[in-house]
Amino acid sequence: MTAKIIDGKKLAEKIRKEIKEKVKKLDVKPGLAFVLVGNNPASQLYVGNKDKAGKEAGFYIETHHLPENTDQLKLLNLVDKLNQDRKIHGMIIQLPLPKQIDEKLIIEAILPHKDADGFNPINVGNMLIGNNLIIPATPKGIMKLIESTGVNIEGKYAVVVGRSNIVGKPVSILLQQKNATVTMCHSRTKHLVQYTKQADILVVAVGKAKVIKADMVKKGAIVVDVGTNKVNGRLVGDVDFDNVKKVASYITPVPGGVGPMTIAMLLENTLECMDLIR
Ligand code: GUN
Numbered sequence: 111m112t113a114k115i116i117d118g119k120k121l122a123e124k125i126r127k128e129i130k131e132k133v134k135k136l137d138v139k140p141g142l143a144f145v146l147v148g149n150n151p152a153s154q155l156y157v158g159n160k161d162k163a164g165k166e167a168g169f170y171i172e173t174h175h176l177p178e179n180t181d182q183l184k185l186l187n188l189v190d191k192l193n194q195d196r197k198i199h200g201m202i203i204q205l206p207l208p209k210q211i212d213e214k215l216i217i218e219a220i221l222p223h224k225d226a227d228g229f230n231p232i233n234v235g236n237m238l239i240g241n242n243l244i245i246p247a248t249p250k251g252i253m254k255l256i257e258s259t260g261v262n263i264e265g266k267y268a269v270v271v272g273r274s275n276i277v278g279k280p281v282s283i284l285l286q287q288k289n290a291t292v293t294m295c296h297s298r299t300k301h302l303v304q305y306t307k308q309a310d311i312l313v314v315a316v317g318k319a320k321v322i323k324a325d326m327v328k329k330g331a332i333v334v335d336v337g338t339n340k341v342n343g344r345l346v347g348d349v350d351f352d353n354v355k356k357v358a359s360y361i362t363p364v365p366g367g368v369g370p371m372t373i374a375m376l377l378e379n380t381l382e383c384m385d386l387i388r
Pocket residue numbers: 202203204205206227247248276
């Protein structure tokens with residue numbers, strides 16, 4: 111068996127085109143603000159890509175780049191200013207933030223209806239009880255990728271490896287909402303392979319290059335690789351793609367799988383933020 115590749119780049123392009131057409135018909139441009147603190151190269155790259163995608167879709171974009179030594183109060187003031195700004199419908203505070211800043215406090219300061227990332231505890235709590243308002247972009251993109259296979263999620267056994275607030279936890283909730291039976295695995299899970307080998311749907315978000323090998327994957331599984339690891343200057347996923355594709359029925363590539371979907375979902379979330387205040 112050779113798995114079909116789930117082409118996230120193509121799907122994301124289609125969604126971005128649809129968003130662009132929608133934006134053309136609006137009388138107000140969707141306003142999205144990015145806040146980047148410090149000089150983390152990966153964060154700079156991510157924000158640069160999101161900024162470009164937003165502009166291409168016809169959004170009003172503001173990028174605020176603050177120095178590494180920015181203090182918490184200064185950042186809180188900026189968040190507050192963006193909360194009040196009527197041109198801005200959604201904002202993204204790029205994570206991680208420097209050590210002197212309490213990430214939780216900053217995320218809580220974002221008005222829930224301007225939280226394009228869906229990271230504010232109000233949005234997370236709503237999702238937990240099935241009231242999906244703003245869903246984090248990466249998990250939302252992962253669900254669209256799985257749904258694009260046409261395979262019915264209901265009743266499937268889904269295993270999520272990784273329990274981050276950004277990916278693992280929310281994607282497990284979304285899979286459960288679609289009636290999958292979900293197991294969450296993490297760094298302290300004993301006998302990981304016992305779980306992964308049973309998974310009809312396997313989502314991997316641990317940030318370690320090629321940890322999921324072919325002998326850990328069930329024949330015919332759908333495998334979603336959220337990893338973005340730099341190895342010898344190359345981007346590599348958490349899944350040993352070349353070998354796992356011989357076992358799986360569908361697999362997302364890195365790059366070109368989840369990453370492009372995250373950006374498209376972020377733009378979609380901004381439109382949803384806009385709807386929440388109308
Ligand atoms: N850092 C890594 N991924 C993300 C994301 O989706 N949003 C934000 N704000 N920061 C991140």
